[in-house]
Amino acid sequence: MAGLLENTKVLEIADDKGAYCGKILADLGAEVLKVEKPGGDDTRKIPPFKGDIPHPEGSLYFAYYNTNKKSITLNIETKNGQEIFKQLARSCDVIIETFLPGKMKKLGMDYQNLKRANPGLIMVSITGFGQTGPYKSYLANEIIGFAMSGVMYECGDPTNPPTKSPGQLTIDLASTYAAAGVLIALFNRLSTKRGCHIDVSLQEVGAMTSYGPHISLYDLDGRLIERGGQRQLGDPAFGIYSCKDGHVHIGVWSPRQWKSLMAMMGNPEVLLDALWEDRLFRQDNRDVVESLIMDFTKSLTKAGLFDLGQSYGVPCAPIHTIAEFVDHPQIKAREYFIDLIHPYLGKIKYSSAPYRMSGKPWKPKRAAPLIGRHNKEIYTKQLGYSPKELGALRESGII
Amino acid sequence: MKNTKDMKKRLPLQGIRVIDFSTAWAGPLLSRLLADYGAEVIKVESSSWLDSTRLWGPFPQEKKGNIEASVIFAYLNRNKKSITVNMSKREAGELIAKLINISDVVVDNFALGVMEKWGLSYSQLKKMKENIILINMQGLGRTGPFREYATYGPSLMCISGMTYLWRFPECHEPIVTGPLPDFVAAAHAFAAIIAAVYYRAKTGRGQQIELTQLEALASLMGPLYMDWFVNDRDPMPQGNRNSCWAPYGCYRCKGNERWCVITITNEDEWRRFCQVIGEPPWVRDPKFASMGDRVNNSCELDKNVEAWTRLHTPHQIMRILQRAGVPAGVVQNAEDVYHDPHLRERGFIFEMNQPEIGFLAYPGLVMKLSDTPAPLCHPAPHLGQDNNYVFGKVLGLSRKEIDRLKKEGIIF
DSSP, X not given: OOOTTTXXXXXXXXXXXXXXXXXXXXXXXXXXXXXXXXXXXXXXXXXXXXXXXXXXXXXXXHHHHTTTEEEEEOOTTSHHHHHHHXXXXXXXXXXXXXXXXXXXXXXXXXXXXXXXXXXXXXXXXXXXXXXXXXXXXXXXXXXXXXXXXXXXXXXXXXXXXXXXXXXXXXXXXXXXXXXXXXXXXXXXXXXXXXXXXXXXEHHHHHHTXXXXXXXXXXXXXXXXXXXXXXXXXXXXXXXXXXXXXXXXXXXXXSHHHHHHHXXXXXXXXXXXXXXXXXXXXXXXXXXXXHHHHHHHHTTSOHHHHHHHHHHHTOOEEEOOOHHHHHTOHHHHHTTOEEEEEETTTEEEEEEOOSEEXXXXXXXXXXXXXXXXXXXXXXXXXXXXXXXXXXXXXXXXXXX | OHHHHHHHHSOTTTTOEEEEOOOTTHHHHHHHHHHHTTOEEEEEEOTTSOOHHHHHOXXXXXXXXXXXXXXXXXXXXXXXXXXXXXXXXXXXXXXXXXXXXXXXXXXXXXXXXXXXXXXXXXXXXXXXXXXXEEEEOOSSOSSSTTTTOOOOHHHHHHHHTHHHHSXXXXXXXXXXXXXXXXXXXXXXXXXXXXXHHHHHHHHOOOEEEEEOHHHHHHGGGHHHHXXXXXXXXXXXXXXXXXXXXXSEEEEEOSSTTOEEEEEOOSHHHHHHHHHHTTOOGGGGOGGGSSHHHHHHTXXXXXXXXXXXXXXXXXXXXXXXXHHTTOOEEEOOOHHHHHXXXXXXXXXXXXXXXXXXXXXXXXXXXXXXXXXXXXXXOOOOOOTXXXXXXXXXXXXXXXXXXXXXXXXXXXXX
């Protein structure tokens, strides 16, 4: 069964900043052509590798971010390569690119130029700082985008430097918004018949993910959120506690939840006064609250506290390792991980899409492509090159 | 000519009507994204059950506890309309059914069962409007033994494995970090809804989208799970360290709690870095000769790098290194971001006048679409602000009828 985006053609000429955007569209059924440089995309060098052995087809990172895509190789630094790209751009709906602003123009592949031959073309550019402004030419990646957004400053424990997230949070969120932007543009194109250029900046996407809108809070009363470690917001009823077999998070926000926490802990006499319902009061007298919660959690298990919290209406959650998440009965019952067969990696488990759509159910079809796996299909069938011409392109290093 | 100009001015999601039952963070952020791009979002509220962000604040000093003065509520609910109904009354359900009949999307992020109790399950919604698009955004999903568990952003981050990993190995206990899962869920829901809207425009068919917030967060950790499946490795916290590149990480600068990030991922960048910091003798140490050597001796390397970064402010370092073609940035705090000349010039930061708060700076549009005009910027609605518009103009009820519904506590 084809997906929602059946018959939508996407060209992805992108580094790690755009791969997840392409994956979302490919998983929704679009035909996404990943344009790799001859020899393979640089993201094929990103660990982890199967068996920890670096190999261009062995990167689990690449395997995850490129499901359902096709791969062709093309050297766009050559004149011929640029011509071929423009040919592909003429018949596609969407281009995902992540170059520094100006680079596509230098190659004659910028939006203004390409849309002349294809007015319905939609291009999304995902860069560190966007297409305009004084920092637009600054080099960027996940950690730089995250740092410049103002969020990294708030993350970590006070005895270590500000700390990046596991994975690539800013990039993947930017890619998700970019995919949403492409879909908005596709929808809009149904009535206007025109495409558009979408500008996504890692810094801006990152700046949206702070505790509250951090610039608004700063503007309101000058507050800065500092790295707080286990009790980031100061309230002892919102933080991480150790228990019998690890750690749990207790996340009390409202007075109602505080009362539920008290009930769960058997209403300790010391905390019965209504004064304790005030977050700031708790913060000023944190030692009292902290030691009582510690005493309570230490004899219980993470799973036990998760259940107990639910029955009392206390936000309380187990802190899992990766293996504990994977083995969790909820994840297993939902069959969140599914098998795909990859020519080099073999049969392995992949995360499925986080949305299940009744209209066109998400269906994994293909594992990530091998380098240039679809050269023949695209160059001969779609663009009409003869096998001889294809050989010549290969010899001259264009594909 | 006027026509084309008007066409150009049209926001891309104009004409899409969204009935939004969501509260707190993930759902309201999702519907705000839809509203930012032109959808008409009608937030269904009730005086007897307030959206928790109306109560959270923070508030301006003199407006503590004023439900119309919460900064977070203003941020999450701009560009929306608000109606108030008491869903426990039968007639309220009928009003909502009429509204859904002329709407396109319904948003739900309640715990499992609430919408069903109100007669708003997908099969019931379909009877009100055949091609409705419904998104249900439960924390742990609508199936499985934990489906009824209520969760919040921090809980989801803990359950997914992300909290465990988000720290330096030297930090022995896990730490708390922001409400990220809400943002991640909202972004994925946003994409999924527009995919469904696009599909409906082409085929006429609506659908139900089940978005599981935990799974949205897990989507950002795919390779970590694969490392477990393929290599039997339960990943451990890494801090900012990178197994391929060094120097790579966050370095202390001149000033109190001032930090920069520097990432050197190839030999060219390394040579330019050495040059720009004045070729101190340590850069010639064979311990740092190749990328592999630098990664293996990264602790010592980082100390040397930090000896240089401590002499400069983070903004100086970004400027010096970026001019030399070395990727670097400032670990900006909210004050830096507020004044950031780049974000200001791009118009990302904008001032909104929320009546009970006054002018305040907020983060703007998450992406810019060419040919699309400056975004709408209506402040977040007062509770029930649009009752007369929605029930009168949109549903066509008479003034008298609306007054009766108010008196009987149905519009409430």
